[in-house]
Amino acid sequence: MISDDDELDYLAARLVDGKLTGAPVEQAVDLGRIEKAVREILIAIGEDPDRDGLERTPARVARAYAELFAGLRVDPAEVLKTSFEADHEEMVLVRDIEVMSMCEHHLLPFKGVAHIGYIPGPNGRITGLSKLARLVEVYARRPQVQERLTSQIADLLMEKLDARGAIVVLECEHLCMEMRGIRKVGARTVTSAVRGAYQTDAKVRAEAMALINAR
Ligand SMILES: Nc1nc2c(ncn2[C@@H]2O[C@H](COP(=O)(O)OP(=O)(O)OP(=O)(O)O)[C@@H](O)[C@H]2O)c(=O)[nH]1
Numbered sequence: 001m002i003s004d005d006d007e008l009d010y011l012a013a014r015l016v017d018g019k020l021t022g023a024p025v026e027q028a029v030d031l032g033r034i035e036k037a038v039r040e041i042l043i044a045i046g047e048d049p050d051r052d053g054l055e056r057t058p059a060r061v062a063r064a065y066a067e068l069f070a071g072l073r074v075d076p077a078e079v080l081k082t083s084f085e086a087d088h089e090e091m092v093l094v095r096d097i098e099v100m101s102m103c104e105h106h107l108l109p110f111k112g113v114a115h116i117g118y119i120p121g122p123n124g125r126i127t128g129l130s131k132l133a134r135l136v137e138v139y140a141r142r143p144q145v146q147e148r149l150t151s152q153i154a155d156l157l158m159e160k161l162d163a164r165g166a167i168v169v170l171e172c173e174h175l176c177m178e179m180r181g182i183r184k185v186g187a188r189t190v191t192s193a194v195r196g197a198y199q200t201d202a203k204v205r206a207e208a209m210a211l212i213n214a215r
């Protein structure tokens with residue numbers, strides 16, 4: 001059994017500069033329980049969990065899940081705590097931020113890119129560019145559906161930065177559609193969340209979409 005809390009703390013710390021506010025690690029991820037469950041799965045599929053190659057697999061999977069779901073232990077608001085006053089009231093847009101998450105229906109990965117834009121409000125704040133990517137990490141490292149991942153990012157930007165608008169577009173491929181079920185390799189799911197000025201002003205939205213699509 002693994003009880004290496006230090007390593008888990010380290011994983012979570014990588015998400016938000018060591019500022020942890022989520023549930024205590026031992027409550028959030030029960031490594032021993034995952035190990036037992038994975039051993040059961042191996043038996044259920046007709047494997048021998050004690051054979052050489054599989055002996056340490058339950059422990060490996062437990063560690064992997066702890067990392068894949070580390071976002072559950074992190075408060076996303078922490079990511080945007082460091083923000084700056086700025087005169088800039090124009091759009092800020094970061095394109096092609098890597099997204100890797102786990103679909104909550106099958107616990108299979110989906111991956112792709114996120115494009116995130118916002119417009120600081122008159123009394124609003126700007127944030128460090130890297131924080132947009134960290135926000136993706138925190139929300140993606142949880143059991144997710146792409147739609148919720150998209151809107152959670154947009155909502156938090158509006159709330160914490162007092163933004164005049166936020167736009168989030170995700171383009172992802174879901175392994176649950178590729179490896180199993182319908183088996184359509186390469187189908188990309190595009191989701192968007194528009195808030196504030198991006199919702200009310202077609203010109204602002206068009207400008208963002210042009211920036212997102214410019215290659
Ligand atoms: N809306 C949404 N659906 C998703 C996402 N990830 C996976 N899915 C879908 O979730 C659905 C679950 O459907 P169910 O019919 O309950 O499960 P299933 O029998 O495994 O579905 P199939 O994949 O069609 O075989 C599937 O259509 C998946 O393609 C996501 O991020 N957003």
Ligand SMILES: [Zn+2]
Nearest residue numbers: 103105106176
């Ligand atoms: Zn799925």
